[in-house]
Amino acid sequence: MLIWAFGHSAFAQDEAVRRTVYLAGSGNGALDQHLTGLLQSQMGEGVNLRPITDDQIPMTAEAPVITIGPSAFSRVRQGNRSAPILAMLVEKSFISTFADRSPGQISGILYDVPLIRQALTGKAILPQATRIALLATADSVTLYEPLLDELPAFGMAGRIFLVDDADDLIPTLVRALGYGDFLLAAPDSAIYNPRTIKHILLTAYRRNQIVIGPTQAYVKAGSLASSYAPFPEMARLASQFLDTYFETGEFPPPSYPDQFRVEINKQVARSLNIPLPSREDIAARVDRQLTVNGEVSDE
Structure with a gap:
């Protein structure tokens, strides 16, 4: 090394x-x-x-x-x-x-990527979306809690579905997909990892539901879109x-970059008959929403 x-x-x-x-x-x-x-x-x-x-x-x-x-x-x-x-x-x-x-x-x-930005990425693709489904474990639930407070300012609400163990993942996912207009994936390796992602994406696809996030790599695997720096x-x-x-003599506190882009999976969009704006248009819509509503805490 x-x-x-x-x-x-x-x-x-x-x-x-x-x-x-x-x-x-x-x-x-x-x-x-x-x-x-x-x-x-x-x-x-x-x-x-x-x-x-x-x-x-x-x-x-x-x-x-x-x-x-x-x-x-x-x-x-x-x-x-x-x-x-x-x-x-x-x-x-x-x-x-x-x-x-x-x-x-x-x-x-x-x-x-700040989760509110990922949520708005989904809403830019599905403008009528108002409910976001979130999967978490008991250890990772706090990762999503700030997002729940931020969503109402953007006309959305979220609900966390707790996964108790590996056997409970798909049944919990099915309940989550029945609630949300889309599933928002966070960088939570306990839920989203190479062992689980194929099953998550196939389950969502079979129910005509989309997954947003958590990274560019997952878009290539079958998520519909993800913002990234x-x-x-x-x-x-x-x-x-x-x-x-x-x-x-000191660094500033940890920070996100000012600019984000969007990765999209056109094949998934075609398969689900979802009209997909350009990557640039999606990113611009998200930026406008954040500007209109002010920079939120997660940014």
């Missing part, structure tokens, strides 16, 4: 001193190289890239470390408790506790966070 280190332009009072930033990769070479290139582009000229090994993590001094994915974050956090860390490709539920305990030292560019936007925000760190 390698960690990439690269310098930035002049540091504070001395333009001869470069800002050093370390990048802890995910282990996915293509992903790490892609994000490295985007970060380099955003951070400007004078960026030097050099690999360092994991056993050098304790020697990063006070230079900030960008981590790609939760595993890289955990590795760096365990290897150097004093390192300032900017986590990328992490979900709000993962990084929030760390950031709350170490404000300014630990932050993140959030990878998941594009990598260039995440890299841009990461660069801004690093600028703030070098100016103040």
Whole structure:
């Protein structure tokens, strides 16, 4: 496992001193190289890239470390408790506790999508939708509770259906599909994972119901649509966070990027006879709704 280190332009009072930033990769070479290139582009000229090994993590001094994915974050956090860390490709539920305990030292560019944005993605496709079905376990139910408070401002309501165990998943899903105009999937691995997703999507499809979310990957598997934050936007925000760190010595709190896009599955839409707006139109409708109703807490 390698960690990439690269310098930035002049540091504070001395333009001869470069800002050093370390990048802890995910282990996915293509992903790490892609994000490295985007970060380099955003951070400007004078960026030097050099690999360092994991056993050098304790020697990063006070230079900030960008981590790609939760595993890289955990590795760096365990290897150097004093390192300032900017986590990328992490979900709000993962990084929030760390950031709350170490404000300014630990932050993140959030990878998941605010659930209200996902809900509005579904409503942009089904304008008459008023009821949203949500599946959760006893451990993940709190993930959805803020959404229930936000939905009425957008003319919608939601209901959580609790899944007690693996055998209860499909019967609970059937009840949920009978309630909601669509099923909203959150990044909840206890419910949505490679073992369950095929059964969830087939069950919904057979009942002429759509699934929204939780990620682009699930759209390819058969969800109808999902909002997502594009990598260039995440890299841009990461660069801004690093600028703030070098100016103040602290990171801003974890945040979502400002811009989101929408992935759609046209084949599923055709099979269910659903007129599907363009991806750009869906994203624009969601942005308008959020603007009209104000930025909600989950954003």
